[in-house]
Amino acid sequence: MTTRSKILCASEPDLDTAEFRRVLVESGLGANRPVDDEARLKAMLASADMVLTARRDAPGRPLVGVARGVTDFSWVCYVSELAVSQSAQGLGIGKGLLDEARRQLGPSVAIALISMPDAVGFYERIGMTRMADAFWFGRER
Template structure:
């Protein structure tokens, strides 16, 4: 698998089963409600930016997803950036973030909360670490 064989696209009607598979394969399955199909569907329906990375081969298998919430004017919050483990390190995550930036344009800021083991990735693609983030944890 190489970067030149990956197709990036907006896919607002992404299937919840495909989304689940990539979350599990990426390692995010441990931190997302992958056994709650209704919640996964709600997560996809509530996002107004869903970008996918698919291999450009028969069947176009899904290998990555960027899911975000944005006003398309000021800021976009990336709530999930998931790349199947077999495709990690091949530029797919960076490609998804590049496509996010391309679709949003230069006047829209992008924010996210990184998993601890992904901090180096985000710093490596040029995102600035911000100290002033706040969080109310979920209950359920």
């Protein structure tokens, strides 16, 4: 677990489906995710190899961000969601979640994702390499 500016980033494989749904909706990703299909959201969480959360270090520890990934823990991790509630955007939470993913995965695992058009600048600013409409963290070895 790491702490960033009173935001706690941690692995949370048993994340509550309702909390996941809320952050998807609040982030704007809800328009492109099956937020009205609870069974599918539950399956998305259950099938993920990595679920990282960002919570405020405050009473009730409200969820403000989530990163969900599918990985072999050896070669590549595909981040299928990186969602931060709009009220918490700009606080470094998305970068913090990706930093935590990189820490947990280690230097030999690449991270790939497909960006929503309005998030392209964010991924470029944090140092991801643009490959057409996909982004890539290269392997260090």
